[in-house]
Amino acid sequence: MKASAAMSKYETYKDSGVEWLGKIPVHWKLIRLKNAASINPSLNLKNYESNDHACFLPMEKVESSGLVDYGLQKPIKELKRGFTSFRRNDVIIAKITPCFENGKGAFLHSMPTDVGFGSTEFHVLRSFKGFSSSFLYYLSKTHFFMDVGEQLMIGSSGQKRIPTDFLVNFLFAAPSFEEQTAIAHFLDQKTAQIDAAIAIKEQQIALLKERKQIIIQQAVTRGVGFDFAQPTDSDRSLSEVEGNSVPMKDSGVEWIGEIPAHWEVSRLSIIADVIDPNPSHRNPIYHLEGFPFISTVEFKNDDDIVLDTSRRVTESTVLEQEKRCRFKEGSLVFSRKGTIGAVRILPNHMRFALLDSLCVINASDKVQYHFLYLQLQSFFVREQFHSIVRGAALPQVSIGVVRLLKILIPPRNEQAAIVIYLHEETKKVSNAIVIQQQQIEKLREYKTTLINSAVTGKIRVTPEMAIAVGSP
Template sequence: MLKPYPKYKETPALWLNSIPNHWESHKIRELFVERSEKVSDKDYSPLSVSKAGVVPQIATVAKTNNGDNRKLVIKGDFVINSRSDRRGSSGISNYDGSVSLINIVLKPRSFVNGRYMHYLLKSHYFIEEFYRNGRGIVADLWTTRYTEMKSIYLPVPSIEEQDQIVRFLDWKLAKINKLIQAKKKQIALLTEYRKATIDNVIMYGINPHANRKESGVIWLGEIPSHWSVMKLKRICRINASITSQLEKYSLEDYVVFLPMENISSDGKIDCCEKRKLKDVRNGFSSFAKNDVIVAKITPCFENGKGACLDTLETNIGFGTTELIVLRANEKVLPRYLYMITQLQQFRIEGANVMTGSAGQKRVPSSFISNFELGIPSIAEQSEILEYLDNRLAKFDKLYETLNREIELLTEYRIRLISDVVTGKVDVRDIEIPEYEGDSDETIDGEIDDNIVLEEEGGEMEVE
């Protein structure tokens, strides 16, 4: 177990109670030089600043029209996003390039280890102090400028101790990263097995001894002989109206509103957002309780976004226009209809017939209308759903366990970095063995799913 240093002293750093007795305190301006040279992204490749650090700008990033007015970044510079809604987006750059003006670019002076500063300035304690020194009207518009940042005091050990801290953290984080990646692989395997379970049961039933017949659907093959092959338009209505239900509501009544972010890929919906009927009755998708919704736009369709609305908190609702709404008739249970939309073949075939430009492709409702599958009786659908519920509950329990373990490892990683770089624990005499792994992935976590250009947005040991 890691131990504290023998002696501590007070520090002018307001965000720290104390530092080891032999460490120094220096203002940021004494440790870095601000780099403010303006360049064009035609001459210097655009970089994105995310929680994963400084990375080449990815293809899906929101583009700026101000490419000739960017800040120069040289390999080894530390870059931090100044805006509070991008908290933790920072890191040492491994690239020459350019970043948007909302970022602060710092060149480390020769007597500091850039990697030590990388760990220190990405630590939880510093991130909170950095934004505390900013200003703004509301939290998500809070900005910290270099003029406010430069007077923050940092704890600075000797260069030799900085080097040892970096070696220690690189070693420990490589091990933590390896554990996290192993658990993520387990989750990926579980996800594939879950999909295969749904496919097998919905396409072929739960009785392996049932008599079979050719379905006549090329990709489907044989199905139970007592099932009927039908197109979905025979068992549900596509984008059915809610006009009759509207008569029971006044324009001032609140109804559930589902933006895309409140619809998951595992069938869950978040009903927390409610709006007055008068504000949503025009210009949005409409649906009723027990309808099935399918996201039609890429990549939401391919990712399986959709749900059976049996848990909708109001009898009618509205949401993003990027939905196709299915209403089950007497031949299918709503939840069984939802499971059909979760078939991998349904997603593959739908993706193949999408129309529209890149990034804006959509599945036509005609695809869903004409999708063919073997359909059992209502009674057998109910048996299949009960069987699936039991099987999927076991998957969900395993998911919960693995995600909790990843959460604990991530919390430990954050705490370890902060404790080591601020001198709460002493790693000077720890011998670092040879090891395999990459610490960088664990310093910063995953690359942001929705990365954008921000134009003026108990002890736990790892043995």
């Protein structure tokens, strides 16, 4: 892809007088957004019947990429009060944190109904004559729009919003309508190409994660001698693959089949303590200072817990959980609500408290905590609770269900060998995933830079360029 720095520029620039804009093409004009679009306009519904259907867009239907799921429609009579209204070709921008910072918003050019309704956490722009809605949408995706909006957010922590005044008074440089149209069309084509490249890499990551799960599943249910490259019959033992005969037995679990005969099948509660950190299920009061409060929001990548959370709690909350949970090196945390089955090794270098949707698992001497951590990630374990919650609106399992999970227990020396093997094998896959993620990040940075450069006039986009981008 051609870097924006290598693209042509306008012949003459002038100082915009606006710090975040810098120099702009000499024929572009500074304008406030209120003079380019109606902001949060009303919607006249007199030409619509109350039973007519309109698209309904909760926040989750709008992606940061600008894609919109228009599949949900409802009668207008159910939507005309209590929701934000908009028309086809309007621009919507998320106003609340973190949706605004994440870039949630869309140009509603392909909305299948003439009118729509959505979350009250959207601002709406309706362009005036002489201004391109698509250009204004890309304006809302620029660094300077996002940065200034974030600085001017108002409200309490976790509920901050960009005020209407920010949109009303926002200054930007506007080219002619023809140039706006060319820039928007150019960006439509280029960003579509970038998004397609990102989608391919995301598919590759999904396949790599699936491969990682297969490696873990095979190792924790068969042992480290299993040959992943060669299929084997279910009635052949692990060691027969390597030429050594080890007896096998039925695991008693339909989707697992046979396991080495000297392995045990145990309940989690027999080989570990499973503890509810907050049996009262009353969330503590959050503070700006204090100790990290961990939920699955802090679960990052496949194995990490990021503790730079904005939610903090007092030492009394931490002390209460420390007494109850008896945290130690190798304590595991397991999610039993929402993202069921997500598991992490808790840090032992700092103090924290846990959300009540999590439970703590302290392994006994019979099982290495690293081995238990790996087995809890396996399909063998996850299928046990997925079969219980499948189809539930809010998936959750009780502490009792977690305690009854079946766990496969090889001798400790085999556990150690499996842990070492999986550390090496999954590291290869994880490294491949990181490479794909880094490439995705570079593509996203390129996309943002391209939008910034085109919308602020740092590169010159001609109608011919817009046509050329879309040509074969």
